[in-house]
Amino acid sequence: MPNKGDFWEVNCYNNSLMYSHHTKQKSLACLALLFFHVLLQAQSPENDFLRSTGKIYSVVAGIVIVFAGLAIYLWRLDRKLTKLEKHINDEHETS
Amino acid sequence: MEGFTDEPGVDLVKPEGIRFPYRSILNETIRNTFFHVALWMAMFSLYLVGLYHAILYLRTSRKDHDLWSEAYNKAGILFGIMGIATGSLWARYTWGSWWTNDIKLNMATIAMFIYFGYVILRSSFTDEEKKARVSAVFSIFAFVALIPLVFVIPRLTDSLHPGNGGNPALGGEDLDHTLRLFFYPSIIALFLIGCWLAQLKFRLLKLSDRVLKNR
Numbered sequence: 001m002p003n004k005g006d007f008w009e010v011n012c013y014n015n016s017l018m019y020s021h022h023t024k025q026k027s028l029a030c031l032a033l034l035f036f037h038v039l040l041q042a043q044s045p046e047n048d049f050l051r052s053t054g055k056i057y058s059v060v061a062g063i064v065i066v067f068a069g070l071a072i073y074l075w076r077l078d079r080k081l082t083k084l085e086k087h088i089n090d091e092h093e094t095s
Numbered sequence: 096m097e098g099f100t101d102e103p104g105v106d107l108v109k110p111e112g113i114r115f116p117y118r119s120i121l122n123e124t125i126r127n128t129f130f131h132v133a134l135w136m137a138m139f140s141l142y143l144v145g146l147y148h149a150i151l152y153l154r155t156s157r158k159d160h161d162l163w164s165e166a167y168n169k170a171g172i173l174f175g176i177m178g179i180a181t182g183s184l185w186a187r188y189t190w191g192s193w194w195t196n197d198i199k200l201n202m203a204t205i206a207m208f209i210y211f212g213y214v215i216l217r218s219s220f221t222d223e224e225k226k227a228r229v230s231a232v233f234s235i236f237a238f239v240a241l242i243p244l245v246f247v248i249p250r251l252t253d254s255l256h257p258g259n260g261g262n263p264a265l266g267g268e269d270l271d272h273t274l275r276l277f278f279y280p281s282i283i284a285l286f287l288i289g290c291w292l293a294q295l296k297f298r299l300l301k302l303s304d305r306v307l308k309n310r
Binding site: 073 | 122123189
């Protein structure tokens with residue numbers, strides 16, 4: 001069974017790959033494949049991280065989805081409101 | 096199907112006080128009842144309010160009701176998307192696949208697409224009054240389609256969902272009382288969050304409507 005550290009470390013590596021330089025792209029892509037492979041392998045056995053302690057972390061992940069959904073909705077609302085505010089301010093300046 | 100027992104699995108903690116029932120493959124994910132299931136209930140309530148305002152718009156032709164209807168339906172769509180996402184994740188760790196051919200999943204997806212059609216329909220009109228009237232009618236149609244898709248068809252066949260298959264009115268033992276204690280407040284809380292989102296949306300729509308009219 002892979003421990004908690006492995007799971008998060010792999011995720012960290014993948015995130016850092018996104019900001020990589022163009023020159024090293026090829027070798028990093030190979031590395032990414034390798035890490036994805038590790039990540040997928042970590043998910044296949046019965047006892048991965050989300051399945052540990054009675055699968056409670058899959059509930060936690062569900063809560064994260066709900067929070068993310070609400071946050072994205074509010075963020076988009078905020079952006080629309082900002083656009084409207086800008087529009088109103090522009091009207092004031094021209095008139 | 097096994098019933099509830101108090102027998103926890105080997106890796107489950109058994110704290111003092113409130114204990115959740117243990118059920119074979121669900122394990123601790125039985126708590127998803129408070130999030131995934133409550134999301135669908137809240138979504139249904141939000142669509143119901145959207146329907147109410149759609150009917151009021153057709154009766155009174157007041158622009159506000161159209162905007163309220165849009166705001167509530169869009170909040171309902173958000174809750175539906177979150178319901179699908181949480182359900183898919185849960186299915187991955189319970190049934191072993193992100194998506195199964197379970198009747199409830201497919202029918203809920205059809206219902207979702209009907210409401211996506213509502214959003215697309217709204218954005219395809221230039222005439223404000225025609226847009227309001229047609230989308231109010233479509234809103235009624237979508238809600239009427241939602242009831243058989245979510246509440247009738249899945250009950251005619253068996254479903255993978257826990258506590259499903261057959262008439263739930265006769266399945267009073269399906270939900271343990273310790274779950275009800277959190278399940279009902281969770282529905283109310285999510286519905287109120289949805290109302291708040293809808294209200295914010297309504298205010299934005301109304302404000303932008305006024306600004307664009309003054310142009």
